[in-house]
Structure formats: C-alpha cells, structure tokens
Amino acid sequence: MKVYLGAESIISPSGNAEECFDKIKEGIVGVKNYAGRGFNKESFCLSSFEHHNFSFTQLLKDVILQSVKCFDEKVLTSDKTLLIISSTKGDLSKGYAQALTAPATAIQKDLQLKHFPLIISNACASGVMAINAAAHLLQKKKYEHIIVAGIDLISDFILYGFQSLYALSNEASKPFDKDRKGINLGEGAAAIVVSTQSSAFKNECYRWLGGCTAGDANHISGPSRTGEGLYRSVIATLKESGLTNSDIDFVSAHGTATLFNDEMEAIAMNRLNMQHIPLNSFKGFFGHTLGAAGIIETAMCIQSMKKNVLLRSVGYDDCGTSVPLHIIEKNTPEKINTVLKTASGFGGCNASLIIQKNS
Structure with a gap:
C-alpha cells in the first residue's frame, strides 16, 4: 500500500515553514542569547517564543488546524482518522502525571476527534518515530x-536537565563543527498529514517509502560510540524502502552539536x-525542539524538495568529526528526489525514514 505525506505546518519563533526556509537561505540565525536563564543565572542561546502567550494545548491545536487546511478538512472528525502527538515532556503545567494525557484529552474534545490521540514520547527520536508509526x-x-x-516548549525543568549534563x-550551536560547544534548546510545533489517499491533499504530497527504529541501549543519555543503533535503523529503512544508499540525494541529520552525538552520526x-551524500542539521537554526524536532525537520525536508534547494547547515565552518561528512556549507540549487531523515535520543533510541517525490 502506498503512503503519502504532506500538508506540513510549522509554528516556531522564526515563523512558518516557508518563512523559516527563506530565513535559512538569507543566513539568518533563529537563536539568540538569553541572560539569566540557567540554574545559577547563566546565559544560554535558545530559540524561544517571546511575544506570544498561548498555552501548550492552544499551540498544538493551532498547528493541527493549519495543517488540515491543506488537506480535506472533513477528515478531521472521521472515524478513519487518528491523531498522533509527539512530545518528550508534554504540558508540565498540568503536573508530571497528566503532562501528556491532559493536552490529548483537551484536543480530542476541542476538535471532536473520534479516537483518543496516540501519544509517542520516546526522547528526541519521537517525531520521526511518530511519522513511521502513522505510516505502519x-x-x-x-x-x-x-x-x-x-x-x-522550553521549561526550567528541561533547561536545567540539559544544563546538568553540561550539554x-x-x-549559537555549530553542528558537526570543530568548535561546537553544545545544544541550543528550541521550542515550537509542527504537523504533517500521512494518508493512503494522495487526492485528499490540496497541494503537493510526497511518498513515505520506509522507516525503522533501532535501539542500542548504550547509555541512559550518551550515544553509542560506534553509531550502532543509527546504523541498524538506516539499514532497515533502506531495506523496507527497496533502495540503496546511492538513491539518497540528501540526509537531514539529527545534528545536536554535542561532542558525542555528532561524532556518533559521522561514524554511522x-x-x-x-x-559523500549532502547532509545538514536544521538545529543550528531552530535549536533542538525535542519531540517536535523530527516533524519540524521533516517539514523542512519537504520544503527543500519542493524548491530543489539544499539548505546550508547553519553554524558549520570546519570539520569537527574524526571521519568526514559532506556537510552542506552553502545553499545549493539541486534536484532533490529522495531524502533520508534521521533522529536519535536518550536511552539509545534511533529512528530514520525515507521520503520521495510523488512522481
């Protein structure tokens, strides 16, 4: 059965999908320094909403409705439609026990969904895993x-947690660069519709060809030093897609700008x-948006495919990994038919997917 995806929508501090694409092309960085945000009032670079007062649930609702506008809107309340929510922490204002279920309950009621949303919360691989779960x-x-x-959304709990790891x-973060110093946290929301019916999309849609998750159980927070989990995930994704590495035009990497993550990805x-395949990380622009990252970055892959432009890896200047990668250093017009998106997270979880133009 063919699976299609599209109707992508992003709400971020830097704008929607099209606005973010243009800003990356123009060399604008989406993060800024915030004084006094650390546990001991340290300063950190973040990508954060400054002039909005929406709640977690309202932001989630808005991005879903924006996405559905580019699809057949009648399907939202159909018995044949499901909502999957990807988030690492949910709405912590509801308390730890209800952080994920409370927004899902509210969204089901507000949007009159026939089914309770499926929640996927598996560290920073959640977004790619959610798209793959939908397709399967x-x-x-x-x-x-x-x-x-x-x-x-960024909270003190999240920020202090990453700070405790010296991450x-x-x-501004510099994924894969020799002078990288760590993560910039980001916040935002994104939505993509995955469907068996290409005719339901109002604009272009794309084929999902395959996707797989693989765990290496290396460490509670540190990635495998050999890239084992990511390697296994991509091998399985290529097999499911019926493709080889020579079919991939572009890789959207996880690329957090930590010492160990970027090294692991380069090895894998x-x-x-x-x-040798052109590769970038979108986190130099968006920051690390955690459970939203895989979906935001897949939406940006679709933007690159639509416009046939390889977007530069923001923050990269010089190779900082022990083995080489083909990092995209400048925006390059290029026909992009097939894209590999990868993600990795705490606990040794790794996920990947392949999307292709719908010819």
Missing part, C-alpha cells in the same frame, strides 16, 4: 488518514558508506 498503521489498514503533530551552549554515516 495505515499499511495495516487501521486508518485512512493520520495527523502527526509534534510539540515541546548547553551559550553561543561512514559505516553506511553515505559520507
């Missing part, structure tokens, strides 16, 4: 349409013999 459910004929929405940077890409 459609292939099992459980539903006809699935809306996948990712969201996370945050007080400068070399083990996959994909080190």
Whole structure:
C-alpha cells in the first residue's frame, strides 16, 4: 500500500515553514542569547517564543488546524482518522502525571476527534518515530488518514536537565563543527498529514517509502560510540524502502552539536558508506525542539524538495568529526528526489525514514 505525506505546518519563533526556509537561505540565525536563564543565572542561546502567550494545548491545536487546511478538512472528525502527538515532556503545567494525557484529552474534545490521540514520547527520536508509526498503521489498514503533530516548549525543568549534563551552549550551536560547544534548546510545533489517499491533499504530497527504529541501549543519555543503533535503523529503512544508499540525494541529520552525538552520526554515516551524500542539521537554526524536532525537520525536508534547494547547515565552518561528512556549507540549487531523515535520543533510541517525490 502506498503512503503519502504532506500538508506540513510549522509554528516556531522564526515563523512558518516557508518563512523559516527563506530565513535559512538569507543566513539568518533563529537563536539568540538569553541572560539569566540557567540554574545559577547563566546565559544560554535558545530559540524561544517571546511575544506570544498561548498555552501548550492552544499551540498544538493551532498547528493541527493549519495543517488540515491543506488537506480535506472533513477528515478531521472521521472515524478513519487518528491523531498522533509527539512530545518528550508534554504540558508540565498540568503536573508530571497528566503532562501528556491532559493536552490529548483537551484536543480530542476541542476538535471532536473520534479516537483518543496516540501519544509517542520516546526522547528526541519521537517525531520521526511518530511519522513511521502513522505510516505502519495505515499499511495495516487501521486508518485512512493520520495527523502527526509534534510539540515541546522550553521549561526550567528541561533547561536545567540539559544544563546538568553540561550539554548547553551559550553561543549559537555549530553542528558537526570543530568548535561546537553544545545544544541550543528550541521550542515550537509542527504537523504533517500521512494518508493512503494522495487526492485528499490540496497541494503537493510526497511518498513515505520506509522507516525503522533501532535501539542500542548504550547509555541512559550518551550515544553509542560506534553509531550502532543509527546504523541498524538506516539499514532497515533502506531495506523496507527497496533502495540503496546511492538513491539518497540528501540526509537531514539529527545534528545536536554535542561532542558525542555528532561524532556518533559521522561514524554511522561512514559505516553506511553515505559520507559523500549532502547532509545538514536544521538545529543550528531552530535549536533542538525535542519531540517536535523530527516533524519540524521533516517539514523542512519537504520544503527543500519542493524548491530543489539544499539548505546550508547553519553554524558549520570546519570539520569537527574524526571521519568526514559532506556537510552542506552553502545553499545549493539541486534536484532533490529522495531524502533520508534521521533522529536519535536518550536511552539509545534511533529512528530514520525515507521520503520521495510523488512522481
């Protein structure tokens, strides 16, 4: 069964999908320094909403409705439609026990959904895993349409947690660069519709060809030093897609700008013999949006495919990994047919998916 995706929507501090694409092309950085945000009033670079007062649930609702406007809007309340929510922490203002379920309950009621949303919260691989879960459910004929929405907002709990791991940077992050100092946290929301019906999309849609998750159980917060989980995930995704590494035009990497993550990804890409394929990280622009990252970055992959432009990896200047990668250093017009998106997270979870133009 063919699976399609599109109707992508982003709400971020830097704007919607089209606005973010243009800002990256223009060399604008989406993060800024915030004084006094650390546990001991340290300064960190973040991508944060400054002039909005929406709630977690309202932001989630808004991004879903924006996405559905580009699809057949009648499907929202259909018995054949499911909503999947990807978030690492949910709405912590509801308390830890209800942080994920409370927004899902409110969204089901507000949007009159027939089914309670499926919640996927598996660290920073959640977004890519959610898209893959949607596609696999459609292939099992459980539903006809699935809306996948990712969201996370920065809280003291999240910021202090990453600070305790010495993972945050007080400068704009530089994924894969020799001078990288760590993560810039980001916040935002994104949604993508995944469907078995290409005719339901009002604009272009794309094929989802395959996707897989693989765990290496290396460490509670540190990635495998050999890239084992990511390597296995991509091998399985290529197999499911019926493709080889030579079919991939562009890789959207996880690229957090931490010492160990970027090194792990470089090793995995070399083990996959994909080190020559143009690769970027969108986190130098958006920051790390956690449970929203996989969906925001997949939406940006679609923007690149629509416009046939390889977007530069924001923050990158010089190679900072022990093995080489083909990092995109400047915006390059290029026909992009097939894209590999990867994600990794705490606990050794790794996920990948492949999307292709719908010819």
